[in-house]
Structures are given as C-alpha cells and as structure tokens.
Amino acid sequence: MAGSIFISTGEASGEHYGARLLEELKQRLAERGASVRFIGMGGEGMEAAGLERIVRAEDVAVMGLTEVVRHLPRIYGEFQKLKRAIRTERPQVAVLIDFPEIHLRLARLFHELGIPVVYFVSPQIWAWKKHRIHLIQKYVRRMAVIFPFEEPFYREHGVEVEFVGHPLAELPLPTVTRAEFAQAHGLDAEARWIGILPGSRPHEIRDHLPEMIRAARLLDAAVGASEYLIPLAATLNAEQRARVRATAERLGAGLRLHLVEDARAALHHARASVVASGTATVEAALIGNPFVVIYHVSPLTFAIAKRVVKVENVAMANLIAGRVIVPELLQDDFRAEVIVQHLVPLLEESEPRRRMMAELARVGRILREGGHGAGAIARVAELTLEAMG
Numbered sequence: 001m002a003g004s005i006f007i008s009t010g011e012a013s014g015e016h017y018g019a020r021l022l023e024e025l026k027q028r029l030a031e032r033g034a035s036v037r038f039i040g041m042g043g044e045g046m047e048a049a050g051l052e053r054i055v056r057a058e059d060v061a062v063m064g065l066t067e068v069v070r071h072l073p074r075i076y077g078e079f080q081k082l083k084r085a086i087r088t089e090r091p092q093v094a095v096l097i098d099f100p101e102i103h104l105r106l107a108r109l110f111h112e113l114g115i116p117v118v119y120f121v122s123p124q125i126w127a128w129k130k131h132r133i134h135l136i137q138k139y140v141r142r143m144a145v146i147f148p149f150e151e152p153f154y155r156e157h158g159v160e161v162e163f164v165g166h167p168l169a170e171l172p173l174p175t176v177t178r179a180e181f182a183q184a185h186g187l188d189a190e191a192r193w194i195g196i197l198p199g200s201r202p203h204e205i206r207d208h209l210p211e212m213i214r215a216a217r218l219l220d221a222a223v224g225a226s227e228y229l230i231p232l233a234a235t236l237n238a239e240q241r242a243r244v245r246a247t248a249e250r251l252g253a254g255l256r257l258h259l260v261e262d263a264r265a266a267l268h269h270a271r272a273s274v275v276a277s278g279t280a281t282v283e284a285a286l287i288g289n290p291f292v293v294i295y296h297v298s299p300l301t302f303a304i305a306k307r308v309v310k311v312e313n314v315a316m317a318n319l320i321a322g323r324v325i326v327p328e329l330l331q332d333d334f335r336a337e338v339i340v341q342h343l344v345p346l347l348e349e350s351e352p353r354r355r356m357m358a359e360l361a362r363v364g365r366i367l368r369e370g371g372h373g374a375g376a377i378a379r380v381a382e383l384t385l386e387a388m389g
Helices: 012-031 044-048 065-070 072-089 100-112 130-139 150-156 178-185 202-223 238-251 263-269 279-287 299-308 316-321 336-347 351-367 376-388
Strands: 002-009 035-042 051-056 093-097 117-120 142-145 161-163 193-197 227-231 256-260 272-276 291-295 328-330
Touching (some): 002 012, 002 072, 002 100, 012 035, 012 093, 035 044, 044 051, 072 100, 117 376, 142 376, 193 202, 193 263, 202 291, 202 336, 238 256, 256 263, 263 279, 272 336, 279 316, 279 351, 291 336, 316 351, 328 336, 336 351
Parallel strands (some): 002 035, 035 051, 142 161, 193 227, 227 256, 291 328
C-alpha cells in the first residue's frame, strides 16, 4: 500500500481528535508494512503527529459572520490551495473532522474525483441547517458520529452511519492529585473549589466571565468563601490571556479567583461548576462534576437561532439523556442570581446533587458504548482503512 491519506480539521477540538487519529493510523499502517503520507489541513498538534500541512487550521478558523466576511479573501485563497493539492495528490481516502463550512465543499470535490470520504464528528445539522443532509447523502461515504442520537437521524435519511462513541470518553481521569494541583496554582487544598468555564473563544469569555464573577461574589455571600478555578483555553494567545487576567483582577477584587491551565483537572477537583455550552459540558459530564450550563449571545443572534434551531435543549448532557438533567441558563436566564440559585444545592450532599451525579454517570456510560468497544479513534481508523480498500 502506498499513496496518501487526507485528514482535515479547522477547530481546536477537531485538532485533538485528528492528532490522535494520525497516531492510530500510523501504527496500524506500520504493522502492515505500508508507507503512506498524511496530507491536509490542521494545527500544530497534527503537524507534530505527522501531517504535511497544506493549510494551517489557524489561518481559516474564524467564528461569526462578521469575522468570516472580513477574512473571506484569505479563506478563499486557502480553500483554493486545498483544492489544488487534492487534485494533484489524489489521496486514497479523506477524513474530514467537523468544520462543515469548508469540509462539505471539499466533500463534493472528493466525490467528483472518486475519493471516498469518512466524515468524523457530525455537523449539527440535526439542530439547524438540515438542508445540508442532501450534501452528506451525495458526497459522504461514511458518517462516524460521536453522539448516540445522531445515528438514527442519519439512518432515517439513508446515510451510512455509525455511532463510534465520544473521543473524550476514552481519556482517563486526570492523575494530578488535589494537593499537587493546589501547589501548582497557589490554591488552598482544604477549600471548596468551584469551576468557572466561560468558553474557549474570546467573545464567549467577554460575554460570560463578568456575570460569572458576579455570581461568585453572590455565592460567597450566600454560603461562605470558595476558591474559583478559571481554566484558560490552550487556543488563547498571550494577548487574549492577558485580557482574561485583567478582567478577573478588575471585577474579582476580594474574591479568590485562580486562572489555571488544565480544564479537565479543574473539573475533576471542583465541587461543582458553571460551564458555558460547548465541549466543556461534555468533559464535565464525563468527569462527573455537577454543573450548571450557561450561554449568552447578542439579541439578534438569539432571535435568529430561535427560528432555525430545532432542538429543545442546548446542553449535550440533556440531549443525550433525552431530558433536562442539568440546568440551562440561556440569554435572559443567564443572571448571577439565577446561577447561584441552581448552584447552591449542588454544593452540599443533597438529593439534587446525588441525582445529577447519577444522571451524568449514565450519560458517560452511553458515550463509552460506541465503536463496538474499540473506542472512537480506533474505530474511525478502521473505517478509514476499510474505505481505502
């Protein structure tokens, strides 16, 4: 076997999955004595794992309509670079990880060239932009989905699909002890720790962190002083990190706020957390940390979302469970007073805390059941090699 495999992602979570998939494929191909190049789009982690980067993910990963419009010429140029390389290289198979704005367009090109596409991590078309299902029906050979409710959705639309499990479910619990974590971040190991996770993107932090800090102040007044852990996303640059620190110092005077590096360790050791909707809510669920989900967007964005989003809940834990097991404080409900109201019962050995932890454990078991026991990354590697023939 010789040739190349195309692997592509444009976002931080997909970058992590892509790097792990590259390592898995390299190992399996080495066992076969095969020499295969890996080309595509990704970040530094995927490059370190062996990807020949045609395009750097950081050059196309912009969020929001205004950002996309402003960077459109550059994004278009990078997209054309990818298309030229695909036509020249003619890889044997393509693995596209999330990032539908670019990848559904690339899937069409691969289809035209007769190159099979494995799509890993579904676009959230079950929630909005359902018209995209027609593109997936036409251009994707196999969907590898990470949430169980996605599998019946695709089956109903005639797409070959498999729930492979969630990659985060394969990670062991953090091994750092509470004492070690406390020493590394200047924390009191005997204090009550509460996680504050405002999101990984600068605009999320800007929109969420001030109200979350206000909630911390009200919580201290209600139940006594706690220490608050604010994980910094690895995707934030030095300037963005400095802004987070400045916000915490300006609004958190008198509070014990600590910026930390490891979100999973913070969730593992926190008594409970307040978490912005996104991947961090899946991490909190898998770790079993009781939490409250928050999110706020502009009034215009929210009005549009209400018209196009077709699911009742936004938290993945609730979608997987099929009912509300963690509170969702969105838009006007995202207020410090309401956060405290929902958080206080989770701090004591109460029935709400025990019930939520039991429900989160059930969600964790569901996310670990995919991939026929192989694990998500291993199963996607199998699907990729099967598609190569």
